[in-house]
Amino acid sequence: MTLTEMREILKSRDLQLTKSLGQNFLHDGNQLRRIVAAAELAATDKVLEIGPGLGPLTELLLASGASVLAIEKDSRLTTFLRERFANVPKFTLLHDDALDYLQRRAGGLQPPLDVPSPEAGDCKPPATARWKLVANLPYSVASPILVELALHPHGPERMVVTLQLEVAQRVAAARDTDSYGLLTLLIGLHYQHSGLFRIPAGCFFPAPDVESACITLTRRTPPLLGGQQTRLFVRVVKRAFSQRRKMMLKLLKSEWPEDKLQAAFATLGISPQERAEKVSLEVFIGLCRLLAT
């Protein structure tokens, strides 16, 4: 879909874009193809696309032969997409808030894609279907959506997402840098990042005020921690980063016995004065294992 086609669709339907929904549409064919290539799609894959907009990415995802479940919040766009992909059997569209949808699914511990949609026929994948997230995310809800999926027990095997550059850098951050923090660890526990490329603002219509980048995340197999210990990990890192400049031991003392913490810190070689931003993912995992015993 070219920029001219996008403008014509918006004009003919009298569609005014909504800034609060992050409606910056990607029209650059090269960037769209790079995103799809990073997803390494096979015809057996199930793809979740959040925020399909006018469908420039959707079109390429479907061309790969994969099935696509798209969730779009703006009803004006779902009306258009239903017409545009009316006769495509592998396309399912939900009109919903994606974050609400994922949180509802997480409550039941169901895989987000294992869903017979009320609006389309048979989108139910076989139990073994691989599923991936490929999306140009609405920036205002990108971080909570990524965390929700990253911590989901049936999270996607791969996530290829376009984000605000600053957020992508936080996901991929190295320990002991300003970008390293809660987002790095909550996503890094179950996902490894491999590859980040910038997308110039001029590739979007309208051009966003912020810089953008696409990042690829691959699920770790086997997981570094099981379900129960993952919940403990979330509690520990949230508490440890609750006041970034404070010593981690002091912060953790409000939730765990001091003697247990001191013994764990000594075993792992963490200084009692250490702040969370100096502590690696591996050491946080070690801490959780010791606190769980």
Ligand code: SAM
């Ligand atoms: N994928 C399209 C593209 O690349 O051109 C559009 C991407 S645009 C950055 C984000 C899209 O997400 C918009 O279509 C917007 O309406 C939609 N959106 C915003 N918030 C949403 C939410 N909470 N749930 C689902 N879709 C949302």
